[in-house]
Amino acid sequence: MSIDLKTIKHIAKLSRISIDDKKAKELEKDLNSIFEFIEALNKVDTKKVDPLTSIAETSLKLRGDEVKTKNIREQILKNSPDENKDFFVVPKVVE
């Protein structure tokens, strides 16, 4: 199976990464060689095998729903790429 240029562009869109045609062609080559290597897995019969989702196969522990840190608005906003120090700001999304 090979991944074509159209699929590469579709994956880039799903990944929210803009790529030009040159980059798309490079990725087509790289991803195909990586998937060729991955295809080896098809040789293994896994019909009767349960997937291993996590090494620690225990259910997550519950904890009380308590506030442990408060009044950290300034700390949270301090790394915001936008100058505004009251909110996170993004380009306008509604007309």
Next chain:
Amino acid sequence: MSDIINLTLSALIDKIKKKELSSQEITNAYIARAEKSKDLNTYITTDFENAIEKAKKFDEKGNFDCKLPGVPLAVKDLFCTNNLKTTAGSKILSNFIPSYESTVTQYLWDEGAILLGKLNCDEFAMGSSNETSFFGNVESPVGKKVVPGGSSGGSASALAAKLTPATIGTDTGGSIRQPASFTGTVGLKPTYGSCSRYGIVAFASSLDQAGPMTQDVSDAALMLDVISKYDTKDSTSVNFKRGDYFKSLSSNIKGKKIGIPKEYRVDGMPKEIESLWQDGITLLKKLGAKIIDISLPHTKYALPAYYIVAPAEASSNLARYDGVKYGYRSEGENLISMYENTRSEGFGDEVKRRIMIGTYVLSSGYYDAYYLKAQKIRRLIKNDFDEVYKSVDAILTPSTPSSAFKIGDKTDDPVSMYLNDIFTVPVNLSGLPAISIPAGKDKNNYPLGLQIIGKAFEEQNLLDISYSMEKELNFKNNLQDWWIK
């Protein structure tokens, strides 16, 4: 001063406790050497002024009963450090200043250690040569233009070049053990769930684990004592009874059963690695261990399975870098183009490749064929280990299929780069602990490592075996300080 930097971590601590050396003397010695070693490019961020200040405070009224009293340490730039830039080797985090501290680094400071700065690494820990870092290649002190391995390449290089007495790295597919092997140092990946992942920039959450990188096995035990603790901030942290690793170290391994897996004898493996492994087997026999031939039949599927599981988790973890709340932002006409431009400019090529692989294998119509399949293979790989651990206590393998290579040698072919991790990846997929210890050198005088894989949560056993081997191996890097300016 040259005496200071030649001391192991445990020897330094001993001298501090006996007041033969002050924290200031030691801190200044490491800073002076780092200033002369800039060509290795090990540091992304230094915090020397604060380190000197902290050392002074320690000498005045520090607690000498701590486990790391006044010891200066540099750490991989994947650990969030409060108020000090944390980049993960990426442009997208090049301006990120955390307002909190990772759990494991906090444990270091709680035991009296002093932060020197943040060490270079592959971008988001994705790489095996430290060549994917936005902040440039790291050179290994073992040879000019030689890679230190990766992703904890800056850590390995700084440790081998004696710019820090010990350090911590992270290991998702071999990122502690492979660079340790390449630089003639000791690297330990603890059992998944031993060391908290809280505050570590996430790559693949079901595989990531922090661990010590040190000059010798005793130092690794000492560091593990500090960083291996149960932490409620990490939901996968395991509350098991930890050992008193450093104090309990024993070189008596008589009667221990060590497995030798035939599947690790791969095609094209250099003769010198084959003989290194054979010498390791002979040594273990001499030490009184029992050698047992074993089979881990699904070994060859570990790397392809890893290259589905790890990118899948990475694509999900890295979705958070969108230019909104922190990190680099590139403007766009609208919200979507802002996201796309930010991520296109902010991530490097290898990270983009892995996000794309991960997105693809998780996308509609491909999930069962790839992701679910890889998780099933992961089960088979873990079952292989469970089966052999009924008859052996640990497993001996080479750490890597080759010694260190030159910068630029493998950057054009992602798959040949991935093959570096062929012996380390099965361990992460199975959540097991493993250590790489320096055991010999190749024809270029580059170090070679042996890997010992243990049973889950039995780090003491792993440390004892490597401790007993280390005494006999008597490995010396004998570096010539060629990079010093």
